[in-house]
Amino acid sequence: MKLLFTSFAIATLFGGTAFAQTNQNAYQQGSPASGQTVTLPAIFPAPVSIELGKGAFALGKSVSLIVPSGTDTASVSLVRRLLTSAGVETITTAKQLPPVLDRPYIVLGTTDGAIVQSALKRQGIVPENNIEGYTVSSEIANNGVLITLASHDADGLFHAVQTFRQLLTRPFIPTLVIRDHPAMPIRGTIEGFYGKPWSMTDREKHLNFLATVKANTYVYSPKDDPYARDRWRDAYPDATLAELGKLVAAARKNYINFVYAISPGPTVCFSDSGDLHTLERKFKALRAIGVRSFYVALDDIEYTKWNCDLDKATFGPSGAEAAGIAQAKLLNQLQAHLKAIDPTAPPLIMVPTEYYDAKESPYKAALRKNLDSQVVVQWTGTDVVPPAISVPDARAATKAFGRKTLLWDNYPVNDYGESTGRLLLAPYLKREAGLSAELAGILSNPMNQESASRVAVTGVAAFGWNDKGYDGERIWIAAARELAGGDEQATAALLTFFDTQHMAPTFGSQPWQVQAxxxxxxxxxxxxxxxxxxxxxxxxxxxxxxxxxxxxxxxxxxxxxxxxxxxxxxxxxxxxxxxxxxxxxxxxxxxxxxxxxxxxxxxxxxxxxxxxxxxxxxxxxxxxxxxxxxxxxxxxxxxxxxxxxxxxxxxxxxxxxxxxxxxx
Incomplete structure (x- = not known):
């Protein structure tokens, strides 16, 4: 589907009076309506910077690609599909740029390649060097056009192509320079709700969607997967493992880090080496299908009692502090095991038993003192479903847990009593700009309804990408238009419907967003x-x-x-x-x-x-x-x-x- 924007968000389509000249051997150049002005395109998530040039152009029917060897094939294939969908009939390849351009040329690759460096230098552009960062530039030159999609790394190149996808929805592409990179290193969703889990089809569709909003993380943590919680000690059936393997492959294709989460807390014996080895075997089976990132969920459990006598003998009487020490020991062993097998693997992630608020407690102090500093800790904010999250809130969490936390935002999840009878379709708001400096990242806990969750998740991903440039209302409109396939009438109908599901409840009596x-x-x-x-x-x-x-x-x-x-x-x-x-x-x-x-x-x-x-x-x-x-x-x-x-x-x-x- 094409990402467009409502007529009241964008005043005019791309147009103008300065265009590349045509010739008989080049491409057929389109022409906008007389009197229209070249306008700044709306790109979502909002880029760090976007500078409009002079003039605009249509790609026409023939385009040449210049792709250095070693360039990510997924991004190249996606560019080809996007060009074909945009009406390009002939896509040729070239090894280098000619001195004089006679058609549209697209240079695609990372900035360590000489061809990409040459294209950027030709346009006078300093490359983007941040992790996942990219540059998209376009200029009219001679009788042709030069478009450069350059990146720091393969992930950034994929993001550049997603931005190019949005530009291709326009009849005329303006000359411009976009320099962009994410504010938060972890952005995405955690399927962590109670109730009916998503189907494998839903999950694959969700991974495809996450790619379009430049997210990079999906945590598989459905509470009702018996092999991840109640029967965590049991191996997955081969058929289920094969289905999970397909999801891992879909995630890899979309540059999404597939994180597998296990919830052993209700029955685990923290000091039992047998339980430790069971977890290691479980992770080994998942590594065999391509999983490289793991997560241990210790939320929604009792820490006032032990699950085994060995823990009482090892850690003493049960209680908050003892639980923190016991959890840290098990997590540290798992972290060391994972790093010994794969030193480049992402660090272990955990959600603590006290996952909400940032108040000092014996449990948090025990984690802060004993937990390996590399282990990532999740935190849901000032409450289970917080009405707002400020920069000081995040700083307090950093102090309490001894590290920047990964925000688990319980929106738009609707698995609790106060949300009964509701879809939660309000825009993502009341998270303060500047949180990117205080968080390790942000993950949305979506609804049981995958497609409907995209309305809010689009906002969460955009906030994680650029919290300081985030505009929740505009993202809300963009999400509606994406679901509507670009149709104006359907977009208006969706926004009318969204308004009737605007109320965002908390665990208390006061909602954090008003209704309709x-x-x-x-x-x-x-x-x-x-x-x-x-x-x-x-x-x-x-x-x-x-x-x-x-x-x-x-x-x-x-x-x-x-x-x-x-x-x-x-x-x-x-x-x-x-x-x-x-x-x-x-x-x-x-x-x-x-x-x-x-x-x-x-x-x-x-x-x-x-x-x-x-x-x-x-x-x-x-x-x-x-x-x-x-x-x-x-x-x-x-x-x-x-x-x-x-x-x-x-x-x-x-x-x-x-x-x-x-x-x-």
């Missing part, structure tokens, strides 16, 4: 116009409400029409069903207000039918077993339902004729 803010502004405006406006203002507000209600009621059919990712529509089915009914209730409410405004007794009938549809919508429940807690669907609750309930009191009505607006 855009709908509330609209409905509050109608109420204010009825209460305080002139006759003309009131009439217009009701007319606007009728129009908005029609769009609201029609949004589910647009989302289901096939343009939007079909998996999203399937996962959201009961919410879309409820939205359609609520939309009918809103249409009837608007009709009732218009009838009442005209003094018609038909208003009473409209309001009664609105109440009937609202009751039907309220009765719809979530898909059984899809999430940890089933329950009634919640949609714009506290906003839409209250407006429909109270609307009959807004205008008095005694007599008159009906409005003629359909009730069915």
């Amino acid at each position: 803010p855009k709908l509330k502004v609209m409905l509050d405006g109608v109420r204010d116009a009825i209460a305080n406006g002139s006759d003309d203002t009131r009439h217009q507000a009701i007319a606007d409400l009728i129009q908005h209600a029609a769009a609201f009621a029609g949004a589910p059919d647009i989302i289901r029409s096939g343009t939007v990712d079909t998996a999203f529509a399937q996962e959201a089915r009961p919410w879309l069903d409820a939205m359609q009914l609520w939309g009918k209730a809103l249409q009837l409410t608007a009709a009732g207000l218009q009838a009442a405004d005209r003094g018609s007794i038909a208003a009473e009938r409209y309001f009664a039918n609105a109440k009937r549809f609202a009751a039907q919508a309220t009765a719809i429940r979530s898909i059984p077993g899809a999430t940890r807690f089933d329950g009634p669907i919640k949609l714009a609750d506290g906003v839409l339902d209250e407006f429909i309930t109270n609307a009959p009191t807004f205008i008095g009505f005694t007599s008159g004729e009906g409005t003629g607006i359909a009730e069915k």
